[in-house]
Amino acid sequence: MNKKQTKSMLTKKKIADAAKHLFIQKGYTATSIENISDATGVSKGNIYYHFENKEGLFIYVLDEWEKEWMEQWEEQKKQYSSTTEQLHGIAKHFVINDYNHPLTNVADEFFSHENSNTLIQNQLYKTINTRISYSQKLLSEGIASGEFKTDDSLLLAKIFDTLLYGLNNICRDLNMKETLDLYAKAIDTFLYGIASDDSAHSHD
Amino acid sequence: MNKKQTKSMLTKKKIADAAKHLFIQKGYTATSIENISDATGVSKGNIYYHFENKEGLFIYVLDEWEKEWMEQWEEQKKQYSSTTEQLHGIAKHFVINDYNHPLTNVADEFFSHENSNTLIQNQLYKTINTRISYSQKLLSEGIASGEFKTDDSLLLAKIFDTLLYGLNNICRDLNMKETLDLYAKAIDTFLYGIASDDSAHSHD
DNA sequence: CTAAAAACTGAACAATCGTTCTAAAATAAT
C-alpha cells in the first residue's frame, strides 16, 4: 500500500471513529458534519471526499461496528463451552466492550413512519436481524444439547436481544459493577426460565 | 369555563397530541415546530403562545403521557387479582394502548454526555424512575404474597421494565397478534424464572 | 524535475432550524 493510500485510509478511519462516538453521544440528527470535522481536525470537504454523505457515513459506521463486534466476540467465545456460559459471556462482553452500541442510542430516529430514510432503515433491519439470528443460533445449540427446554428459538432470541440492548437504557447512572450485576441477574432470570428441568442449574 | 378558554385549551391539547405523535415517529430533534404547525393547522406563533419553547412542549407531552397511562392502567388493573395476572395485564395494556411510548423512541437523544439538556434529562430520569418504582411495588407485592421467590425487587423491576420497553424495538415489523405473543412469551420467561417452587405455575 | 493524480481545505450555498415580533382577529368586560 502507498504512503498516500495509508494516510488516506487512516483519515477515513479517524472520521468513522469520531462519527461513531458522536452518533452514540448525541444521536444521528444532533451530530453535525461540523462536529465530526471539529473532533477530528479533518475538514468538512475532506469528509465528503471519503464518504458520499452523512447517511453513507452512518451506514459505514454501522457496518464496521458489526464486523468488529463479531470478530471480538468470536475470540472471546473460545473460552466458554456450554451455551449458558456463552450467553453470560455475551452479556459481559457486551457491557465491557460495547457499553454504547450505536444502534441502541441512534436507531430509533430512523424507524419513523413517514419521511423516513429507507436506505438507513434497511441497513438497521439487516443489523438487527444479524444480531437476532446469531442469538437464535446460540439458543438453538443450547436446545439441541438439552441444556434448554425445547422452545421457539426465534422468540427466545428476540427476548434475549431485548434484554441485552434494552438494559443499557436504565444503566446510565450505574457504575460498572452495578451494571454487570444487573446484566448477570437478567441473564439468570432469563436462563432459569428456559432451563430444562434436568439442567445443571437449580432454582436458588 | 369561558368559550375562549375552552377553545384555547383545545388548541393546546391539539398541539400536544400532534407533538407527541411526531416525537414518537421522527424523534425529538427531527421534529420541527413547523412540522407540528403543519400537522395541526396551528401557526408557529400560536404554538409559542401556548408553550415556552420546544423543550417545554416536550416536557409537557411527557407529563401528560405519564398521567394518562397511570389513569388508564389503574382502571384496567381492577380486573386482575394476582401479581402474575397484573404483570401480564400490564404487558397487554402496554402493547394495545401504548404501543408507542414517547420515551421508548425519543429518550436516547437526551442522554448524551456533552452538550445535553439537563432540564429534559431530569424529566426523563423522573419518568423512568416512576415507571420502575411502580413495577417494583408490584413485584414486592408478589414477593410478599409468596407468589415469587424472595429477591431484590429493584433489580427485578429494572429487568421487567427493560423487557416491556425494549421489546418495542423489535416489534416494528410484527402485527398485533405476533407482538402480543412475543410479549406474553417474554413475561412467561420472566415469571417462571422468578416464580417460587410452590407457585401455581409449572414449567410447560 | 515535471506533470498528473489524489488528498485535502475552507469559503460559500440554499434550506431549515428554533424563536421573536408586530399586527390582526376573536372574545370578554364595561
Place this chain on the structure above:
DNA sequence: ATTATTTTAGAACGATTGTTCAGTTTTTAG
C-alpha cells in the same frame, strides 16, 4: 357599542444544517 384582553397568524431573525465547489497542498508516476 366601545374598550381591553386574550388568542392567533405569519413574516422575519440569526444560527446552523448538509452539501458543493474552486482551488491548494501532497504524493506518485514518468
